[in-house]
Amino acid sequence: MTVPKENRDSRRGSVSVPLGLSVLVVFSAVLSLSIGAVWLSPAEVLRWFFTPGEPMGVAVRELRLPRTVLALLVGGGLGIAGAALQGYTRNPLADSGLLGINGGAALGAVLVLYTGLLRGAAFTLAIPLGGLAGAAAATFLIAWLAGKVRSIQTLILAGVAVSALTAALTSLVLNFSPNPFATQEIVFWLLGSVADRSWEHIGFAGPFIAVGAAVILACGRGLQALTLGEDTAASLGISLGRLRLGIIAGCALVVGPATAAAGAIGFVGLVVPHILRPLVRYDPAKLLVASALGGALLLLWADILVRLIPVEQELKLGVLTALLGAPFFLWLIFRLRRLYP
Amino acid sequence: MDSNKQTCSHLFDARGINVCLGGRRVVHEVDLALRSGELFGIVGANGSGKSTLLRGVLGFVPCESGEVRFRGEDFSSYSGRERAREIGYLPQDAECGWPIAAERVVMLGRLPFLAPWGGPAEEDVRSVASAMASVDVAGLARRPVTQLSGGERLRVLLARALAGNPALLFADEPSSGLDPYHQLQLMELFRGHVHANGATVVVVLHNLALASRFCDRLLLLNEGRTVACGPPGEVLQPGHLQSAYGIEAKILESGGQRAVIPWRRVEK
Known part of the structure; x- marks a missing residue:
């Protein structure tokens, strides 16, 4: 029979995509660790990593590695949240x-930037903590709105309203x-970057992103069922309330700290799931899972390009993702017309 | 609790159901008592509350009041997963959000049976194949559902609802997008599912000819209230058809079966 064969095929497909992406990510x-003011071979990267004291070792451990890890975390987070x-x-x-x-x-x-600059006071995590507080406030607002209304369409509109409000207040x-x-x-921060971030940033954002990603992964079955609409999903034993809560909480835990640590980086969450x-x-x-890996890969490459493109003022990560993302978005609109006539 | 005699004979028993939508009461004090092994039709004009009744008794929209029992137990005592393993639901205007292959859509009907984080087992694959064969869509297995015709898509989604082999299946206007051949096939399939598996099928229908020919019992609704409930011959009598639909009908008799054919409009 053809059915079991198809089933085997689909299993193989589901393993090979994450596997292939993982290899590319590694x-x-x-x-990403090799490039910088001084180019290093992978062996040299390893050697310097385990060499205490030397300036090059410090550069690998305290500059290149945090930058790379943060790009992976933020990209992965934005990818899975978008998906x-x-x-x-x-x-x-x-x-x-x-x-x-x-x-x-x-x-x-x-x-935080605004008030902190006024007082001349700042510590490493002041900006991310401010970002986290802002994300929490937006999350409570959206969760409260989502509790009031039960339809997904209204949640989208509420999200648009919250986005517009925060954008207006930022302006x-x-x-x-x-x-x-x-x-x-402020403008430079908003453009998004993983440059000059420390392990503190990762220690701060990493756990949130990991927990958020786990919450999102637990929603996978619900998302599958939701393919057939809300009523059918409910008839398949999915609790729509719990699913909505999981999606909001998971995305908040991922996107809030990611944005707080790296600034506003757009288009990763849109483009990656699409590809x-x-x-x-x-x-x-x-x-x-595929989008988490794909997001990590995309942001890593964007950060590599940012360092490789020889411009006087370093190109910001958010600018590059938008530059790549916007044309893709246009192409998407034309392609969608064919796919969903 | 004290109605043991009733609950024993009824697989699914909803009493005194009231549902409000947008501040307007759409279903008034309707009873829906279903026996094991019957094909039960719900009929009524547009906006008479047929779909809302189904969504209310299944808990997709909150009931203002009313009691629902399944296998004699309070329906709310069943978990979502327990309900899903026994009760199938095919919504009106069933949709599919992504261009997924038909076979994988049907596999979604096995979600309540899959182990957490596990993939489909042999039995799931078998159920999917037999459900697809029963509605004549085995040949469409790898086609994306979004590229199928309306009738093909509906049959794939019906296979999805049948893949769990539900003891009780609710289908909301499944026949409206189908050609006559597939309408007949659908009703025969429902009857076969009822006879072969002792299952109960509840189907919302606009086609009175199909309703009168195939259903064991009918519930006729008008403006959210029960007009009549019972065998098709009793329910679809001229007075009821006039008050509920504003129509007069001819009766076609053939081979011991009766079909009601809407003939002309009359004053309600």
Whole structure:
């Protein structure tokens, strides 16, 4: 019979996509550690990593490695959150910023920059903590709205409203920014980057992102069932309330800290699930792991490009992802017309 | 609790169901008592509360009041997964959000049977294959559902609902998008599912000819209230058809079966 064979095929497909992406991620991470002011071979990277004291060892351990790990974490987080929200809304145009949580994080961080610059006080994690507070505020707002209304469509609209509100407030802060330097600082932060981040940033954002990703992964079955609509999902034994809570909480735990640590990085959560969806045969559950790996890979490569492109002022990560993402978005719109006539 | 005699004979027993949608009461004090092994039709004009009744008794929309028992137990005492293993549901205008292969859509019907984090077992694959064969869509297994015709897609989604081999299946207007051949096939399939497995099928129908020919019992709704409930001959009598639909019908008799054919409009 053809059916068991197809089943074997699909299992093989579901293993090989994450496996292939993982190999690419490892390869790219090694490359990311190798490049910098001084190019190192993978063997040299290893040797310097275990050499205490030397400046090159410090550079590998304290500069290149945190940068690489943070790119993996943030990219992976944005990828899985984008896949989760696209699956939940059954809308291929949703992305990790859909709920306005990244907007809240950006606003919180910008407020810290604004007030902190005024007082001249700052410590390493002040900005991420401000971002986290902003993300939490946006999350409670969206969760409260989501509790009031039960339809997914209304949740999308609420997310758009929260995004617009946080964007307006961020502009307001910029408006009142005391001097051009403060404005520049804020704008640069908003453009997103994983440069000059420390292990503290990773220690702060990493656990949140890991827990959030686990929560999202636990929603996989629900997302599969939701393919057939809310009523059918409920008839298949999925608790829609718990699913909604899981998606909101998981995405908040991932996107909030990721944005707080690395700034506003767009398009990863939109583009990555899109590219990978056909490879996992449109399965919204298998897309989650694949998108986490794909997001990590994309952001890693964006960060590698940012360092390789010879410009005077280092290109910001968010600028590059948007530059790559926006044309893709256009192409997507034209392709979608054919796929969903 | 004290109605043991009733609950024993009824697989699914909903009493005094009231449902409000958007502040308007759409279902008024309706009873839906289903026996094991019957094909039960719900009929009524557009907006008479047929779909809302189904969504209410299944808990997809909150009931304002009413009691639902399944196998004699309070329906709310069953977990979502326990319900899903026994009760299938095919919504009106059933949709599929992604261009997934038909076979994988049908496999979604096995979700309540899969171990957490586990993949499909032999039995799941077998159930999917037999459900697809029963509605004549085995040949579409690898086609993306979004590229199928309306009738093909509906049959794939019906196979999805049958893949769990439910003891009780609710199908909301499944026949409306089908051609006459597949409408007949659908009703024969429902009857076969009832006879072969002792299952109960509840089907919302607009086609009175199909309802009168194939269903064991009918529930006729009008503006959210029960007009009549019983054998098709009793329910689809001229007075009821006039008050519920505003139509007059002809009766076609052939081979001992009766079919009601809507003939002309009359004053309600």
